[in-house]
Amino acid sequence: MKKRGWGMGCMWYGIGNTALPNPAGAMVEWLDDASVNLAVGCADIGQGSSTILAQIVAEELGISSQDITVTSADTLITPEGGATSASRQTYISGNAAMLAAIEAKKIPLAEAGILLNQEPSTLAFKAGTVWAGGQPTALTIKEVIASCRKQGKLTLGSGWFNPDTTTLDEHTGYGKPYATYAFATQIVEVEVDIETGRVEVLKILAAHDVGRAINPALVEGQIEGGATMGLGYGLMEEITTVGGVIKNTNFTDYLIPTMLDVPEIDAIIVEEPEPSGPFGAKGVGEPALIPTAAAIANAVYDAIGVRIYSLPITPEKVLQALASQAAGAAG
Structure with missing residues (x-):
């Protein structure tokens, strides 16, 4: 099911x-x-x-x-x-x-x-x-x-x-750590197989404020690539260590998304010009990755009614969470 x-x-x-x-x-x-x-x-x-x-x-x-x-x-x-x-x-x-x-x-x-x-x-x-x-x-x-x-x-x-270098206020400890900020919202649809625990991402809607898109095609590529990285972070990428030694040092054991894992990604470019940026532009690189895993975790919760707090959300974790939910209900 x-x-x-x-x-x-x-x-x-x-x-x-x-x-x-x-x-x-x-x-x-x-x-x-x-x-x-x-x-x-x-x-x-x-x-x-x-x-x-x-x-x-x-x-x-x-x-x-x-x-x-x-x-x-x-x-x-x-x-x-x-x-x-x-x-x-x-x-x-x-x-x-x-x-x-x-x-x-x-x-x-x-x-x-x-x-x-x-x-x-x-x-x-x-x-x-x-x-x-x-x-x-x-x-x-x-x-x-x-x-x-x-x-x-x-x-x-x-x-x-060089953006104005600022220091912390000596009285309040407050400061201004960045010259400007990027903002984004991503919405994800998932399908969870409750018999196998497998989570499949069906669609990602990714809206990103980039200031001004100097090259819209490159911005879309950044958003699609970042969201795909976020999918890997949320569902499959995990370093295994034993005694401080990494055991999965190749892509046979360390899984990353392939083209078969990438869903439809709808990149929505929001342009709110940044006055201090060149022609209103600001960055979009890392922001494209950041919201995806959180959106996936929230979608899994919406699908099965149980919250998983550690990444990646593997089939084993899903089945364990469902079993715990069932045991709690039975008790």
Whole structure:
């Protein structure tokens, strides 16, 4: 016999810790053809940070992200980027890249003002052209960069960002540990086989406040990947130790979700721009993982009426909980 249940898990998570200095830097340089080199210390370990940083710089410079070459995580030539952890890179390295792009745009904008006989403050770069008063002109960014080159004007900039480092209040002990926070709610539907104890996750609804989704497809991928990790944490991943020695050191014994275990995941992107983030963005990496196991545990309780307090929720634990419930009812 199988029973179904629904459960909810909610979380908030700090982005950009402020207890200690937490900086990142970036360097931007226009090349002769108006393409751009971007150098950042941020390590892209599969989360798509190089794509995001290129998009942020492209948006600020008014060009396509396809025209940006990213050099990242080379300690010989790239500036400090800090750890690729704590869901911080979009927020902190993104701000650094945006500030570097703003700096790199100053000389070209001034040159465009000379060429158009306009105040630079009235000009903007957009879609590869110079705009004046909100309207496109016939002058291209490439022509502006070429004019700078003829005069030996360097078109580059650097920037860095560090959220304000705060200390604990000496009187109250209160402080501000993070620059901003991410929020999320996940709802899970499960089916529990009360004869075998097996729990199957049928669907995950995952709503995440990301500030602003610089790249919605990457945000969805982060949410889907994090929810899948949370499923593994909630139902199957467990380290077995004997006398302090790990016994399940391979994936034969340490189980993780496969494609057969992953249910339908409905990623819901909630955009509430963060004023201190680059174009309103903040992190989404770890928040995608955090609520899932709690939501699964609540759904199992909804299905069978008994609470399981330890993870993972294995078939053995489910059967034991059901047996205890039955014994209690009989007593």
